């Protein structure tokens with residue numbers, strides 16, 4: 001007798017194996033998406049540089065975070081990744 005789940009050409013076993021294999025990959029992708037760069041790696045400083053500061057950067061998240069750099073980020077800070085926020 002043929003399993004009803006195999007009538008479409010894909011067995012239940014195939015689906016379960018695929019799902020089990022995808023879970024760790026999805027977990028890695030999620031972790032990679034959440035990983036941020038260490039402040040020291042991008043020479044973050046709490047003071048502006050050459051008139052550029054975090055609250056004018058495209059990556060700044062008010063009140064004190066950044067989409068790219070880890071930890072507390074001062075609105076008056078600066079790092080090598082600074083990119084002007086679109087007007």
Ligand code: SF4
Pocket residue numbers: 044053054055057058059060061065066067068069073077078079080081082083
């Ligand atoms: S200058 Fe650097 S730390 Fe500041 S918001 Fe931009 S990317 Fe983040």
